[in-house]
Amino acid sequence: MKTVHVAAGVICRGDEVLAAQRGYGPMAGLWEFPGGKLERHETAEKACRRELLEELGVAVTDLRSCYTVEHDYEDFHLSMECFLCELADPAAEPVRTDRQRDLRWVPRRDLMDLAWMEADVEFVRHLAEGDDLVRRRSAIRRSMKGNTRSNTKPELLVRQRLRAAGLTGYRLQWKKAPGRPDIAFPGRRVAIFVNGCFWHRCPHCEPRVPKRNTAFWEAKFARNRERDARALAELADLGWEAIVIWECELKRDRIDETMERVIERVRAAGA
16 A cells, blocks of 8 residues: 655644635545655655645644544545644735635534544544644654664674673664665574664564654554565575564573573574
8 A cells, every 4th residue: 555645734823723615525524634745866855845836835843743643534544743833924814725625724623513524533632632743843853862773782682692602793774685684694694683672563472553743653664574574584585594682582581591492592583
């Protein structure tokens, strides 16, 4: 299923938000936030500014990323980055085109009175309830930034045990192998992935899904699982031995058993 990347602007005026009623296609009559598809090499913020200018004839300022809508329609997956913003000229008034049946300034508390596009409902509910989505998005980004790609503590533990067992000569984040394994032994054709339980959805400890912005997290986790499965399948087709080590398997009471099993598999592949 293809993914369509979209940017949408939530234009605020005091406690009111601009809603647009779609005027075309099978979902005509439903309400949405104005915006459109990202062009090639265009950031979501630039796309939002461009689309609002082209679609409504208004320039916006103070764009703040607040939410990502992730939703599966029948023929495509929608990934929509939403921005709170304001009119650059407070006296300007958005102009309706043939893409909209209606434009309406709606108090936040009344947003759920409109019939919204299916993908927008959860986001609109948060807006209507007055959630501080900008602060929450900032916290999510800090969390994701802290999820470093390489040299994590679990990886360092695995590499330490491999070296102690005399298994050296490995490559880190080796780009020539599918999935860029955390540790790769090209000569032995062994790829080791040290997976964080939260981000890759460990089948052993089954970490919880965050209660807020659930659709965003579930879609992100699904993409992570699909990417992991694709890498393992491609490695198998190439005749590689793929080993997945979960973060929880490296805890003090389990690391000895885990690494003994891993070391045996690496040695067996070399033989």
